[in-house]
Amino acid sequence: MDVDSFMETGLLSSDEESSRPRKKVVKKKQQSPKASLKASPKVTASSKVTASPKVTASPKATASPKQKKKEGCQPQQQGKKPAVKIAQFEDSSDDEEFAQALAMYKDGEDVDSEDDGDVDMEDEDEDGEGLDLEDDSGDEDDDGDGEEGMDDGADDDDDEGEEDMEDGGAKPQGRVVSQGMVKGWVALLQKHSLRGLRQVADALGAAIHRTAEVKSAEKYHYFVESPQVFNALVRCCLRHVHLVVQHHIPLPEDDVAGGAERKSSKKKSSPTSHANWPKLRKVVKSYISTLLLMLQHLHQPTLTCAVLRQVQHLLVYISCFPRLLRLMTKRLTILWSGGDEYVRVLAFLSLRRLLMANNNVTYRENCFKQMYLSFARNSAFTSISSLPGIQFMENSLAEIYAIDLPLTYQHGFVYIRQLAVQLRKAMTEKTKANIQTVYNWQFVHSVCLWCRVLGDCFTSTLEPLVFPLVQVVLGTIQLLPTARYFPLRFHCIRALIRMSAKTDVYVPVSSHLLEVLDSSSVRSRTKGSLAKSPNFAIILKVSKSVLQTRAFQDGVIDNVFDLLLDHLSSYSHHIAFPELVLPVLLKVKQFCKKTKVPKFQQQIQQLVTKVEETSTAIIAARSMVSFSPKDAEEVAKWMSQRRQESSALQKFYKSWKEVKSRQA
Template sequence: MKKATVQIKSQSMQVQDSSDSDEEPNPESHKKSLEKLKKTDPDFYNFLEENDENLLNFEAASDDQESDRQSDSNEDDEKIHTPGALQADSDDSDFENDNYKLDNTKVTLKMVSEWQAELQSEGKIKLSTLITVIKAFNAAMLRVSSDDGTSQGEMKVEGSSVFNAVIQLCVVNLPGAVKKYLGVEQSGKEPQKCKHFSKIRGPLMSYLVDLMKLLLSISSENILGVLLKHLHQMCTFIACFPRIAKMALRKLILLWSTSEETVRVLAFLCILRITRNQQALLLDPVLKVMYMTYVKNCKFVSPSTWPGINFMRRSLVEMYSLDLDVAYRHVFLYIRQLAIHLRNAIVVQKIENRQAVYNWQFVNSLRLWGDLLAVNNRPPLHPLIYPLVMVTINTIKLVPTHQYYPLRFHCVEILMNLSKETETFIPVLPFLTEILAYDFNKKHKKVSMKPLDFSCILRLAKSQLMENGFKDAVIDKLYALMLEYTANESHTFAFPDTILLAVIQLKQFLKSCSVANYTKRFRQLLEKIEENARFIEQERIKSTVALDDESSIMAWETSMKAKGTPLKLFFENWNRINQLQKRKKVTNNDEIAGQMPVIKRRKITEQQVQRPESKGPLVLFPSDSEDDERPNFEADEDEEPPRAPKVKKQKKKKTQRKIAKRNSPPEERDTIDKGDIVQDLSVGDW
């Protein structure tokens, strides 16, 4: 067989050589050799049939060779000849061949409505309809990307109405039609495992690539929201193409971290759905990119950026919760990096090393891992609680000055949340009672009407330490944190023992501090703590729980938590009132209430007061029922109207205006005088 193949190949080479020579080739012998080749080596014959049709259609090509020779000899003469099957020299050959013909069909609104009816039909979806709609979408994308605004594909989309109709058709109807064609909902299989997926794989890939291009070129928030909702429906198909999935995730992570709230939420839902469909392949790189993006965007914290940072942190917790084994590797690595930065700051006492720890990126990373471990207190991540607590505590101890009280409060909040959710005892009270040693009796040098808010501050300036608002803010925050922590621990078996040192320091503070506003609040807190301690002691006396029986102690604490403690009830009432005050402060209800519309009334002169015509009593406030008791505002005919106080003579007005006022009835006189004037309010006032 190999010898015959070589022989036929040599003959074909001879045929090609003879075509280049001056001798005319014999078509009959060439035809016989090709028939022989078809029998001896059918694979090679099929190869020639697919790649070199000129060699097989020798009769059609032989007529063109003479014209080619004449065109080569006479280059200046223009010869018109009949093109062959795949002659590259002819400009019209592509339009003569049916296999490579470009229709360049113009899309109309009527065609779009017909496609929509076919996609929405209850019967079977045709593959040709899906491919046609995808080609129309591609033509619309070519119209946007081309310089002259025209599409150069198999279809042509002209006009904004047709463009919008095609985009709306694909966004609304295409996902459901593709799912119906593949039978995804009926079979419950993944798209790539469906029977007809191989037929629509190529057009679907082309559509998703065009959709990614459209998503990259849109900046409007409203349009982005619509496209992201459509993309969420197509996420199951995007996961079938890893390259397109990675392209989509890069854009979605960017929108998740920088856009407005609605777009952020939609982008995260798309990220979550794509990642879950290909979790083994995409979860690890997606978590890495999302964490680095989170750290990059939480460098600067302000009241405007704080909601976005909180959303990114909560959504990252959801992503890490998908696979705790993968999350353990990431959390262990990043907590270790935080510990290395902290160790360098402790060992090398330099400003740059200290700034590597005392910044928002470091604190927000601690808060992220604290929230993650609080939610997932299970064996894979439970051993990481101890290193995170040690890093957070030593961060507080790095520079324990009053300038970094805000940072201390942030770290304490992380530890308190972790202790509450994981039911792990963490000694937080010493870091709060240590602040009570500050001298709150010394007078402030500056007066500030605006109170300090520690939520977006890590370090206080020296000028802020001299203000009266500094001590007020510290006392408020210290009282709130101590009350919350003791309330969370109020049901524990060892509560009277754990708060003993804190009670001693509170009593010392009450003796040393002479500011009544400060001592009043902490005296109340001390009374509630001691009351709760006496309550726990009485309950311990009643019970017969052994101190070495851990399970019985946990059961006792659970029952006490369900029963409720005095300190817990006090904290719940205080927290409810405190939240209402915070909402009131955020919405500025007091300021709005002070800017309500005011009615200004002009004084009525004696000349403007006229008696109405005697047609019976005049009732200003008529009622539906005669029995209603209302004040008597009736004008008696015999009684003269009261005279208004004398006023200074005003400037003369126009004669016509005076006559109109005097002759008009009282009902119309108000509209002419414009006595009631409502003060105008602009949007800025609200």
């Protein structure tokens, strides 16, 4: 689903009470005490945006029974909390870019979205009219340019807008917005009226500032008092404002289509160079500031998604205001690093487009730094619930770093060196505090991140960072090579295997896996225990009481078996595969003879069989070539042909992964 169709299908559902006809109240000409109303629609984290109108009366006058009866006929009753009802966020496979980003959230796993509360606009409006943003009880005189409907609909509210209204002792400035005025603004915006754009932006700014309880130096001319009007005003802005702005200041074709990449050319179109920019600069800046305020203070996920969709339409215009660009980037980074999964995906897409649209080195450097530090802060604790979010940040940050490889090299050099300094201090002074600076989730996730970045973005620019990173990872494994830290060892080895497979740089990780098989915790007899196998994906070490249990041994052997298969299958096409696997075969055969656990013997025997079968095939194919090992080009061509053919080891590893995924 593209960005435009999401809004066209009706993101915001109309309030139930707005569809009911309002009862007309006949006001008697009598001197009654003026009541001051205070409406503060506060948005909470729940699914409602509430406004609590408080009524204060003069202490000298009391309301007559007739007046009380008339007040009971009012459509907005005292003490009722209005709500802005928003349809649930809806994912669609049509939005290719969003689907790819969402797939990174759980590292390839499907994300099931709840459809409760979704509004199917096609079923409701089959005549093509879409969502009715106007109140059914409003004036039906919408002919002309929409100005009469706006003025006529506001006649009933003028008397109320002229009354004294208290807000902490101060009178709220401006005219009370009514449903009729919103209808008029919709008509004006549909005709791309600049006057309507200024008025609706002013009204939304006033409403959001009162909702968020934030003081503003800007003077607003409108005052939103009714929650139904607040609901209609937000829907009006999110559906029409960006279309008016794009009509007067057209965007490049790639930006209108929602493309993330802007074609590099000497002359890049900018809104500031357009003839209409001086007319729209002030109102666009005010509207973007209002959207930023909404992202900062409104924490309902569906409403945040709606605002982020609107922000994506205006990213090119946001880049024209350096201060707003800096604040928006900071807020998007916060949303990207925590919260609802759909909010995080939309925030990531917005950040990526901002980075693609801005070639400023200083801005990109600050954005890279903010995102990396936010990733490090939010990866300090890992659990079943937080692991998908951490994996999403890791995948998306690797994609962000691919935008500017020279700048990525500078960041990688600084942060990999920082990891190396921490490791060297821990190795020279093995105190508990120094070791804890290395053996923690922040350090491990940072190492895994840079392994992924170098693997996904491997070029000659980043190649010098591979060797120091490998040394840091291997040094981390050797810092405390005890059985309690086998989970940490497996995390590091898995990151190295992933990077090695994508960069074609051989990393000797098999020796560190074979060391596990020689551990006394794996060879010794186990104690009877009903405990389940520890989840190695969310732990770095195990307690001493777990070391001698069968569950721990099963988990260790499964991880060694998995990592050896992954490592050897990635080199099953290599011309030197028989020599590469020779020490591995000797070691695992020795372990298979000594162990007395039938399950372990069966797993190791399967590994030995498939490795020997692949090795025999390589030797047979190698004996038929006419070139020598010194002919590098011919060797590379031969290995490229072998890579296209799936070896016996690769087929076995693929089937084994499928079985493991079904069991999980």
